[in-house]
Amino acid sequence: MKGYSIRSPQDWELDDRSAGCTRNTPLYCNSNNSRAGGETDKFHPMTSVQLPADARNVATATTADECSFACLGSCSCTAYSYDQGACSVWHDKLLNVRQQGNSVLHLRLAAKEVPSSKTNRRGLIIGAVVGASTAALGLIFLLMIWMRKNKQYGDDAQGGMGIIAFRYADLQSATKKFSEKLGAGSFGSVFKGSLSDSTAIAVKRLDGVRQGEKQFRAEVSSTGVVQHVNLVKLIGFCCQGDRRLLVYEYMPNGSLDHHLFQSNVMVLDWTTKYKIALGVARVLAYLHSSCRDCIIHCDIKPENILLDGSFTPKVADFGMAKLLGRDFSQVVTTMRGTIGYLAPEWISRTSITSKVDVYSYGMVLLEIVSGSRKSSKQSSSRDGAHEGYFPVRVAHSLVDGDVASLVDAKLLGEANLEEVERVCKVACWCIQDDEFDRPTMSEVVQFLECLSEVETPPVPRLLQAIAGQPNLKIM
Template structure:
């Protein structure tokens, strides 16, 4: 790459050879050549820097703002940063009449100066009045925001401060992703720059202290976070409390938002945290014809038969170009490989089922070797040796859960990845659950489904390896009063929405409709950001797209079973809808539906769904929400959630919504009518209530 220059505002960490010790550009003192502006506290520097990489392919400086990110300057043409005749700040050539960049401030003043402030903000202002700021770099961030910078919009001027990732580890040019404050949902979001309306990460709404899906914010002792939404502005801003700490938020080339802290001992940046946590949760991070593996050293790799399209870009962390065929298709010869992407998914799924059948019938022993990258319809899982999992779990010593089919243990792989290992105990039932889980969750991926990393199948041993969920299961946070974390209403609503999205994906977006058959709080796991993950597919049932219902033995958990289970009729995906409705009631109340509560006289014990039925007519649904929230709720969302729950538990499955319709309702995209009273609930209520809610 030929040498190019860019006007960069950088943290004063690697900058050497400073030939200027001023913080100001004035009409008579431009910034030329190797001159640098340095802030009064010596923390920031601004100047023309050559974009070059170190041996590790990383830029040798730490830019926090770039003026001409998409118009780099070529040497040897000399350039200067100067105040133009109309008072604007410009990058212009010294030899030809050429202006590359300008602040384009609405000013005709001739007494302007540009000053690099101690907080890293580069401002254009009146020389005679320092408070009269005409333009500032904080209003035009590139891929970084630092202490005091805002992310958000000015409702009056339309100015939108957002981050856009750079092209690669060296080039500051516009990249593939943007991050900002969404005006509709009032959440921080990250989305593809070309598809801004389809974010792949959300922060959750501000609850007064932190964004609801970023609970780690409340334990931060380094930052003071601020969210403002008034008539003039809506923005998020943070301040570093310790001035000796050097910290920056960056929208990385990878599409992840990262908090980086400078480590003076190692003289390098240290990742504090990344969002999304998993690199593969970023939209199209690896490009076309690739595999993405969160647990591999290099997460992106080409599919078999393909090679990297641009090795140079790939080395610089820009992998969005993906891979291309090693041997181009030649349709004229009639000898091409006719397996398409869709066919590969079917073939992978069929191969998995055949593999499992062979394992059961021939009792094949996989010992002494590890099988990597087993394909299951687009997902990648690993076949582990039993001894490896025994070592990872310290001989299954840290039990974190269990059920009728086995126990779950915490473990750590050799690459430091924390895992959850489910050891299936019952030979017959365990075998069924093993096959059901691998053939369901092993073939699909969704942000609201627990990820199957691998499995072990040696002699009579059957183990499943899942991603570890540090916040455990939903029931712990809802029903155990001694738990330190009480889920706020906004978090509960996002959890309800996430579960609905996961079920909608299972029912409508997979090759076969997958009916979970055991939706309950114990089977909803929560990651470090309280994003819900549907787990435990041991009872799952497949329903081909050519069929609308299936006859199967009753399965699931009492209290969440749809009426058709009990009657012994054929079932559809609507049994999951019913179970979801019962779970939604429990998310609202923070207690078991089966727990009776005295609401009137000594004998007036009322089932919670019946209380919701009454309050939908009478009003005051807020009184039914978990008392631990102290009325810190969104009343509109409470009404919406209660209506959705009541629709989901209708006696007749045809009256229940699909999970896709539930998602629309919870997102506020569909209006809900008053649901009719289910006969079951009416009977529980003693038949004294109206036939409508």
């Protein structure tokens, strides 16, 4: 059988075939290298066979592609067959596959075992949709298929989430033909909508087949498989033809950047700002340390921090997210993120770790304190130097013991200066040039919860160059 070899040829010659066969190449899903890169598994059609016993019927898979997704969604699935509208899958061992019959068995093999072909439509579809991220992505697609007819599935390993498979027509109706636009980004636009039970939703319509597909997979494989109070909730999705849409809970207070940088919105008091800083730290610590895979967001900035009705922060927009297996400490990937929040290792094109999120978070902390873009022009310090770059002012103000001058003027002096100083010190640790000098997000949470004292941070070399004082130390 293609992709397999007899485990014990000697026993086989003696008509003892109990040892069976073994794969020539491990499946991508089960391989230790699966998270380091490579291709997804593919299927080899075996025609004119008698199907093996112990098949499991997947009633909700109503097309051949959905049937293949159902098999790819489980690492133990070894084959599938789709015939006359019925989907059957086999797990683990395949017993008594005979080359006599009129059925087609699609045997799951490692990609290198299946020759690529431009005419292999199913292989292209599987490659485009499943991609090469992790086994978790396959799992979420399987869960999506299971609930396609009954709309929801039960609790998962991370805590119960019901994800709805929407038809495109349903979302057209819910958004009144995408008439109320909430915003737009490089990957598409977001529209407000309402479900039949009056639940307010935000629908992200992804643009571009290739890039939209990539972001769709990234968002589903991250927000679709985890749950946290400070993570925006994925309600559902639409994967119909070339259309890719994601449906999230609606955040009535918009994104953090509106409240920090715009003058016509409600000013956040210091207590709320500190609550937001802590909430974002907690969810990043969770994504980095507590999930099955380390999820690196790669684009932490105020625009991607949403606020619910009680101003609880919800991290959103995982279109650039990178999943890193626990067996790996770093990953090489293309540059992604937003200028001004990029860690130095992005620029040097070295491998990246979760510390890129720590750096971006540090820059966000500085903007939470100041209430303005950290790179925008600021009023000069008392000696008139270092005007124009807020991180430099933070370093000098910590030395001078004058953190009050750093606080957003819109707060009219109403701020806990001990907390302000703590936040500024944490921020300066987070934006260190060397990733090994930055704290983990779990350590950041301990600092902000006052469970650990923040030691004296050195000024990053970049800031030293801007300040022109290489020996400057925050005391």
